[in-house]
Amino acid sequence: xxxxxxxxxxxxxxxxxxxxxxALQNLINVAVTAADVIMLGNVSQNVxxxxxxxxxxxxxxxxxxFGLTSGASVLTAQYWGKRDTQTVEKVLGIALKFSLSVxxxxxxxxxxxxxxxxxxFTDDPEVIREGAQYLRILCMSFIFTSVTMIYLxxxxxxxxxxxxxxxxLISLICNITLNSILIFGAFGISPMGxxxxxxxxxxxxxxxxxxxxxxxxxxxxxxxxxxxxxLKNDSLLFRDFLKFSLxxxxxxxxxxxxxxxxxxxxxxxxxxxxxxxSVAQVTRQLSTVIAFGxxxxxxxxxxxxxxxxxxxxxxxYGSRFVRLILxxxxxxxxxxxCINGLIIKSVNLEPLANDYLRKMLIxxxxxxxxxxYNTTMVxxxxxxxxxxxFGLIMDIxxxxxxxxxxxxxxxxxLELPVPVVYxxxxxDELIKMPxxxxxxxxxxxxxxxxx
Numbered sequence: 001x002x003x004x005x006x007x008x009x010x011x012x013x014x015x016x017x018x019x020x021x022x023a024l025q026n027l028i029n030v031a032v033t034a035a036d037v038i039m040l041g042n043v044s045q046n047v048x049x050x051x052x053x054x055x056x057x058x059x060x061x062x063x064x065x066f067g068l069t070s071g072a073s074v075l076t077a078q079y080w081g082k083r084d085t086q087t088v089e090k091v092l093g094i095a096l097k098f099s100l101s102v103x104x105x106x107x108x109x110x111x112x113x114x115x116x117x118x119x120x121f122t123d124d125p126e127v128i129r130e131g132a133q134y135l136r137i138l139c140m141s142f143i144f145t146s147v148t149m150i151y152l153x154x155x156x157x158x159x160x161x162x163x164x165x166x167x168x169l170i171s172l173i174c175n176i177t178l179n180s181i182l183i184f185g186a187f188g189i190s191p192m193g194x195x196x197x198x199x200x201x202x203x204x205x206x207x208x209x210x211x212x213x214x215x216x217x218x219x220x221x222x223x224x225x226x227x228x229x230x231l232k233n234d235s236l237l238f239r240d241f242l243k244f245s246l247x248x249x250x251x252x253x254x255x256x257x258x259x260x261x262x263x264x265x266x267x268x269x270x271x272x273x274x275x276x277x278s279v280a281q282v283t284r285q286l287s288t289v290i291a292f293g294x295x296x297x298x299x300x301x302x303x304x305x306x307x308x309x310x311x312x313x314x315x316x317y318g319s320r321f322v323r324l325i326l327x328x329x330x331x332x333x334x335x336x337x338c339i340n341g342l343i344i345k346s347v348n349l350e351p352l353a354n355d356y357l358r359k360m361l362i363x364x365x366x367x368x369x370x371x372x373y374n375t376t377m378v379x380x381x382x383x384x385x386x387x388x389x390f391g392l393i394m395d396i397x398x399x400x401x402x403x404x405x406x407x408x409x410x411x412x413x414l415e416l417p418v419p420v421v422y423x424x425x426x427x428d429e430l431i432k433m434p435x436x437x438x439x440x441x442x443x444x445x446x447x448x449x450x451x
Contacts, residue, residue: 011320015297021161023293027286028168035176038346039183040197045350047194049271050130052278053121054114056260057135058142060253061106065146067252068095069153070299071245074383075237076157077300081307085158085222087237092154093229094241096147100230103146110139121260122267122274130194137198141205148208151216151225157300158223167211175204244388251378251392258399262425265404265411266418272349273418276356279347284364284371287332291372294325298380306385311446318381322440329372336365359419363426370429377436386447387439394435403428 040048072095079087110117114132122128152164181189182196192199216225266273298321305314340361344354378391407425410416439445 014301018161018297018300019293021165022296023290025165025168027289028172031172039179043193045271045275046126047130048278049127049274051134051194053118054131054135056121056263057110057117060256060260063252063256064102065099065149067249068098068245069150070383071248071388073157073299074244074386074388075240076154077303078307080158081304088223089226090229090234090237093226094238095150096230099146099150103142107139107142110135121264124271127271134194134198137195138201141202144205144209148212151212156296159300163215167208171204171208174207175200178203247388247392251395254395258404261404265407269411269418272353273356275349275353276360279357280360280364283336283343284368287336287368288372290328291332291375294328295376295380298376299384302381302384321376321381325372325376329369332372333365333369336361356418360422363423367426367429370433374429374432374436377440382445385445387445390439394432398431399428402431
């Protein structure tokens with residue numbers, strides 16, 4: 001009994017140590033978006049909608065990065081369990097090679113064809129015009145984002161989570177300060193509107209990368225960015241990286257492209273739907289910061305246990321994380337219902353958009369519970385255990401073959417109202433819950449992937 005109590009205390013301490021800074025980091029990241037939404041929403045609804053749709057381009061790119069590091073974390077967490085830091089550095093180098101290549105492609109595409117990119121999401125000329133201004137400037141930050149995200153997410157997988165919180169906290173302060181000055185004008189600077197928001201974000205991203213590089217050069221840091229590992233690959237490790245990262249990258253792209261397609265469908269239903277959805281999505285991100293922290297902690301702790309050869313403990317940790325996310329997910333859903341009115345009052349939307357937002361928030365309350373559960377299962381427990389292919393298959397089938405297909409039919413064939421279309425688009429997470437539960441109980445996710 002004493003051993004059980006000691007182990008439970010160790011588990012709770014480890015979870016708290018990991019989840020708190022990661023949840024705080026997620027909160028900081030969302031706070032940057034929320035600040036932009038509130039500030040730009042007070043400029044005009046079209047400005048808010050334009051920035052939101054332009055942000056979808058960046059969002060798809062960051063999902064590539066998240067997929068790279070999530071796939072890489074399958075390796076890094078387990079090699080960290082073996083205390084093999086040299087291999088962790090090699091995996092980091094491979095991930096950076098891919099992320100920099102993706103960032104260059106997105107930078108060129110968004111910088112040269114911003115209007116064409118936004119035309120995919122809406123046919124409103126005013127929204128496109130505002131969004132193109134934002135995207136043309138924002139794309140200059142993509143290279144910096146690729147380095148920062150890959151490095152800090154790798155630090156997460158080896159239990160160095162405080163540096164991420166520090167970097168993004170400094171970035172938040174910088175971003176909000178610059179945005180408030182540049183958007184509305186101050187200290188002799190004329191109001192720049194949506195262009196000011198983009199410039200503020202770019203400067204903040206440069207600051208993030210500067211701090212990351214300085215930290216990477218520190219002697220007390222166990223993992224460094226090494227140019228030699230970016231330029232030259234370990235062939236066996238490269239094959240392992242592709243084996244475990246490629247399904248995750250494709251999974252994140254399929255999921256991210258699905259979210260972007262949801263925005264595309266709503267974008268063609270009017271600027272009011274776009275503006276309401278922008279606020280609803282920020283609310284979702286705010287309410288799931290703890291859930292994503294739990295999912296990342298699950299991936300780290302389970303991967304470390306499997307890498308050290310303790311399969312039984314990994315399985316036990318999985319069951320504990322399931323119980324934990326049921327509680328935190330329910331809390332997140334209830335929170336949205338409680339602050340519904342406050343959210344609506346915080347933004348300056350037109351009456352129709354306000355009506356859409358009120359109904360979207362009700363839908364979001366059950367959606368975040370289901371998403372919290374599924375994210376902890378797929379991103380946390382399954383990937384930490386080495387199972388990276390299941391999530392890809394599930395998202396393609398339930399999202400693209402389910403909610404998106406039915407949502408598009410409801411919007412463009414049946415021409416149903418926006419709230420009804422939104423319910424259908426947000427139904428995929430509910431469909432996934434029994435599927436992820438069955439996969440968890442089969443225990444096929446417990447795999448040791450180290451050499």
